[in-house]
Amino acid sequence: MLTDSVEEGSLPNRFRALWDEIAPVGRDEGSGGYLRYALTEPELRLREWFRGQADRRGMPVTEDGNGNLFARWGEPTAGDAVLTGSHFDSVPHGGAYDGPLGIVSAFLAVDELRAAGVAPARPVVVGAFVEEEGARFGVPCLGSRLLAGEITVDRAAGLRDAGGVSFAEALGARPAGARPELLGGFAAFVELHVEQGRAMVDADAPVGVASAIWPHGRWRFEFTGEGNHAGTTRMADRRDPMLTYAFTVLAANKEARLRGAHATVGRVAVEPNATNAIPSKVTGWLDARAAEPQTLTGLVDAVRAKAAERARRDGTEVALTEESATPLVAFDGGLAERLAALLDAPVLPTGAGHDAGVLAAHLPTAMLFVRNPTGVSHAPAESASDADCAAGVTALARVLEELTCR
Amino acid sequence: MLTDSVEEGSLPNRFRALWDEIAPVGRDEGSGGYLRYALTEPELRLREWFRGQADRRGMPVTEDGNGNLFARWGEPTAGDAVLTGSHFDSVPHGGAYDGPLGIVSAFLAVDELRAAGVAPARPVVVGAFVEEEGARFGVPCLGSRLLAGEITVDRAAGLRDAGGVSFAEALGARPAGARPELLGGFAAFVELHVEQGRAMVDADAPVGVASAIWPHGRWRFEFTGEGNHAGTTRMADRRDPMLTYAFTVLAANKEARLRGAHATVGRVAVEPNATNAIPSKVTGWLDARAAEPQTLTGLVDAVRAKAAERARRDGTEVALTEESATPLVAFDGGLAERLAALLDAPVLPTGAGHDAGVLAAHLPTAMLFVRNPTGVSHAPAESASDADCAAGVTALARVLEELTCR
Numbered sequence: 047m048l049t050d051s052v053e054e055g056s057l058p059n060r061f062r063a064l065w066d067e068i069a070p071v072g073r074d075e076g077s078g079g080y081l082r083y084a085l086t087e088p089e090l091r092l093r094e095w096f097r098g099q100a101d102r103r104g105m106p107v108t109e110d111g112n113g114n115l116f117a118r119w120g121e122p123t124a125g126d127a128v129l130t131g132s133h134f135d136s137v138p139h140g141g142a143y144d145g146p147l148g149i150v151s152a153f154l155a156v157d158e159l160r161a162a163g164v165a166p167a168r169p170v171v172v173g174a175f176v177e178e179e180g181a182r183f184g185v186p187c188l189g190s191r192l193l194a195g196e197i198t199v200d201r202a203a204g205l206r207d208a209g210g211v212s213f214a215e216a217l218g219a220r221p222a223g224a225r226p227e228l229l230g231g232f233a234a235f236v237e238l239h240v241e242q243g244r245a246m247v248d249a250d251a252p253v254g255v256a257s258a259i260w261p262h263g264r265w266r267f268e269f270t271g272e273g274n275h276a277g278t279t280r281m282a283d284r285r286d287p288m289l290t291y292a293f294t295v296l297a298a299n300k301e302a303r304l305r306g307a308h309a310t311v312g313r314v315a316v317e318p319n320a321t322n323a324i325p326s327k328v329t330g331w332l333d334a335r336a337a338e339p340q341t342l343t344g345l346v347d348a349v350r351a352k353a354a355e356r357a358r359r360d361g362t363e364v365a366l367t368e369e370s371a372t373p374l375v376a377f378d379g380g381l382a383e384r385l386a387a388l389l390d391a392p393v394l395p396t397g398a399g400h401d402a403g404v405l406a407a408h409l410p411t412a413m414l415f416v417r418n419p420t421g422v423s424h425a426p427a428e429s430a431s432d433a434d435c436a437a438g439v440t441a442l443a444r445v446l447e448e449l450t451c452r
Numbered sequence: 453m454l455t456d457s458v459e460e461g462s463l464p465n466r467f468r469a470l471w472d473e474i475a476p477v478g479r480d481e482g483s484g485g486y487l488r489y490a491l492t493e494p495e496l497r498l499r500e501w502f503r504g505q506a507d508r509r510g511m512p513v514t515e516d517g518n519g520n521l522f523a524r525w526g527e528p529t530a531g532d533a534v535l536t537g538s539h540f541d542s543v544p545h546g547g548a549y550d551g552p553l554g555i556v557s558a559f560l561a562v563d564e565l566r567a568a569g570v571a572p573a574r575p576v577v578v579g580a581f582v583e584e585e586g587a588r589f590g591v592p593c594l595g596s597r598l599l600a601g602e603i604t605v606d607r608a609a610g611l612r613d614a615g616g617v618s619f620a621e622a623l624g625a626r627p628a629g630a631r632p633e634l635l636g637g638f639a640a641f642v643e644l645h646v647e648q649g650r651a652m653v654d655a656d657a658p659v660g661v662a663s664a665i666w667p668h669g670r671w672r673f674e675f676t677g678e679g680n681h682a683g684t685t686r687m688a689d690r691r692d693p694m695l696t697y698a699f700t701v702l703a704a705n706k707e708a709r710l711r712g713a714h715a716t717v718g719r720v721a722v723e724p725n726a727t728n729a730i731p732s733k734v735t736g737w738l739d740a741r742a743a744e745p746q747t748l749t750g751l752v753d754a755v756r757a758k759a760a761e762r763a764r765r766d767g768t769e770v771a772l773t774e775e776s777a778t779p780l781v782a783f784d785g786g787l788a789e790r791l792a793a794l795l796d797a798p799v800l801p802t803g804a805g806h807d808a809g810v811l812a813a814h815l816p817t818a819m820l821f822v823r824n825p826t827g828v829s830h831a832p833a834e835s836a837s838d839a840d841c842a843a844g845v846t847a848l849a850r851v852l853e854e855l856t857c858r
Contacts, residue, residue, distance in 0.1 A: 137726075137729070138724060138726075139724065241684075242681045242683070242684030242685070243681075243684040243685050243686055243689065244686065244689050245686070260683070262683060264727050264728075272828065272831075272833070273828075273830070273831040274827070274828050274829065274830065274831055275648045275649075275803075275804060275828075275829040275830045275831075276714065276716035276718055276739040276741075277648070277666070277668060277714065277739070277741050277802075277803035277804040277805070278647075278648030278649040278714075278802055278803045278804045278829060279648070279649055279714070279827060279828075279829075280649055280650065280651070280714070280827075281705070281708055281709050281714060283649065283650050283827050286705075286716070288701055288716075288717055288718065288720075289701065289702065289705055291698075291701075292697075292698035292699070292701035292702050293698070293702060295694055295695065295697075295698035296695065296698050296699060296702070299687070299692075299695055302687055303687050308682065308683060308684075308685070308686070308687065310682035310692070310694075310728070310729075310730055311694055312682055312694065312722070312724075312725070312726055312727060312728065312729045312730055312731050313722065313725050313726055313727045314694075314720060314722055314725070316718070316719065316720055318544065318545070318718075319718070319719050319720070320543075320718055320719055321670050321718060321719045321737040321739050322670075322716075322718065322739050322830075323543075323716075323718045323830055323831075324716055324718055325718050326831070331727040333682040333683070333727050333728050335682075335683050396683075396684055397681075397682075397683035397684045398681060398683040398684045399683070421680070421685060421686075421689050422678065422679070422680050422681075422685075423680065423681035423684055423685070424679070424680065424681045424728070424729055425678070425679035425680055425681075425729075425732065427678070427679075
């Protein structure tokens, strides 16, 4: 049985000590956010830190030829291992916890099990996946997709960052691609992650278990009107696509609220984008997510209909293109129920994609969430208390004990 | 008395022949619009063309030390001259007529007067002003402002284009600044310009006379919220400034229509402008214009109030900054009425700034507008028929005869 006191101090203090080792890496002093793009200097420093932590614990590290790192506790001949971990890379000016919390917690969970004298019957493997955010090469979960064979080696190798560097160049080699023999050696994957909303604040729980990742997608709305002089063109003579865009933004928000779904227009491009010119074209990107596929379809259809109706009033035209669509990921139901019962934790869905979402199609997979009091994610205000992070470590250690010892 | 037939063909044909000499200069084949920035190669070619037209007519050309060109018909000792003309420079991908029509029409009006045997008692001067659009150095009507002493030489000399070239460097010399002795030699200024709306289409008149330039300005709205994850943040937890922005765009449109004013939001900047991020900040620029200053003030106040009200609902903040404000320019009322009676033409205000608006504070000034069937301006679709342009030349010739012979 695990406890949370050992001689080096309380678990929250030990969490803080380890956390402080990586806290300065890639931090932008201006925003307070992180610039830890995959395979750039800050993320490479974190990978070195990973190797150092594994060494300190006597855990041999392997790399899968795709940029993903694995540190093993226990003999590989002991049976199918349980994989845990997350990623180091961030979105631009992202928060501290999204990704690294899952890796730091994994090493501390190993420490907890060892301190409690637990001897797992199967290995525990701590993983660090590359390019989870897609912030550098444009494809989220690139490392786990390669490992699982869900993206071709040719496509992955040729992805380029904003500076023209390819993923293969950044990796220093052509990626290895699918490694079924490696994946087949895992009995399960458990990813611990900071919560990216406030549902667990409301549930008054420090740790939760994921049920599913909502189906989600991106749709590009192109609104076309007539460029004209802002000073001299009478209101009645205008065909202003900014009006259709603005109406569509508000319609997306309203339709999402009505359905309990999520809709965001966070990106816009305007031509010519001049103060004294009625735009000729406005492009807006809709990010939409919902618990059920039919809710998502209904939401996007409703927004499309509202946009088209307003375009008729504005004398503009609207074209809608689906840029990406990701179906519902339901995590292993039995595993989620088993862990929720073990931890007495709430079970909740999430709207965000994760490496766990990719691997869920290949092996029994679960996610643990740690409470985030701000609810903010992908921004500097993302946070978690040391006490909740310690609760996350304890929960992860119990889960690993459950999955490797029984 | 003038007629519109001389031996070289009909006036519309003569207009077309002269117009075709400059039509290819600076035209972008992709957009069909013009890239004629002040003192760049296409505009320098048009200035050479101006000197050639003046030479062909025996009109000596002077430059005022600020980049403005003047070609004189008649002895300088004959009395105060009547100035006519406009500018060659364009906005990015602008139309063909905005500016050049006033210069081409001025030379043709001189031809008409000469062909009719008119001998003006005072000189006629054809002018070409530099950097009217402000598209290269950022200050509209830069040439006329320098001539009138309405901008300091230091400030004008130091204005830089996007490539870092200063106005003084482009001009090849420090500008001369105010030339009161030169301005004092003009009895009046008449600028002919393509209409930039469709009011004259509705009035069924090829030529109109300007009454005033509407007061106008630019206001920057900064909407601040909380950057967050688009997938995981519940709708109720959001502070999304894009919603406040969108509502404000629609409010500006509605409030302008209610008041018979003009409001446009044609420029927006979003941080971080990512598809999967609720923005932390959205900045929108409002261009607003109205016939009366109090209408403009009321419009901006109403939009500000609507934005603030919506910000409270969205949990966002809004800050409003006036970036520029130009008061009402009323053209010389007696002169406008005299010309309208002479031409039997409608009198109408405009929402756009012009060199005539700058010079109106210094000498009796009038504007003639030529009908624009599309109503479009500052865009490739800007147009005028050859017949209407010929009617403009005839009207300008009659005005010059009226002002120089009586």
